[in-house]
Amino acid sequence: MLNISGLNEGIVLDHIQAGKSLDIYYHLGLDKLDCQVAIIKNARSNKMGRKDIIKIEGPMENIDLDILGYIDHNITVNIIRGDHIVEKKALKLPQKITNVIRCKNPRCITSIEQELPDVFYLADEKTETYRCMYCEEKYNKNV
Numbered sequence: 001m002l003n004i005s006g007l008n009e010g011i012v013l014d015h016i017q018a019g020k021s022l023d024i025y026y027h028l029g030l031d032k033l034d035c036q037v038a039i040i041k042n043a044r045s046n047k048m049g050r051k052d053i054i055k056i057e058g059p060m061e062n063i064d065l066d067i068l069g070y071i072d073h074n075i076t077v078n079i080i081r082g083d084h085i086v087e088k089k090a091l092k093l094p095q096k097i098t099n100v101i102r103c104k105n106p107r108c109i110t111s112i113e114q115e116l117p118d119v120f121y122l123a124d125e126k127t128e129t130y131r132c133m134y135c136e137e138k139y140n141k142n143v
Ligand SMILES: [Zn+2]
Pocket: 103, 104, 105, 108, 109, 110, 132, 133, 134, 135, 136, 137
């Protein structure tokens, strides 16, 4: 049973790969939020051996689930309200990600027009391959 004590309303990210919680903390921009955040590293897990957990106080809107799904879609998102888990969300690879990865093609328009957002779309779910929306440059997240 997941311990959610101290959290009346918020989000608990469970089943984070051990050691990845700080990466996720920064990718989600949690360092820029004023809300209370607790990071638990190397918690014992029956399923994973060791795992990290992040508890975030406050409303769901603080969290970009697309970025989270992109980083690791095996993370479980628990929504807490009134000291109870009211919803568990499964993540999946987002169809489109904006400003998470950069296109490496030097001839891509995003390399020339710096103010354009970097937009990648999911080209192949099985191999977790993304492609730049502008120039089709491939980006495989597992490499
Ligand atoms: Zn590109």
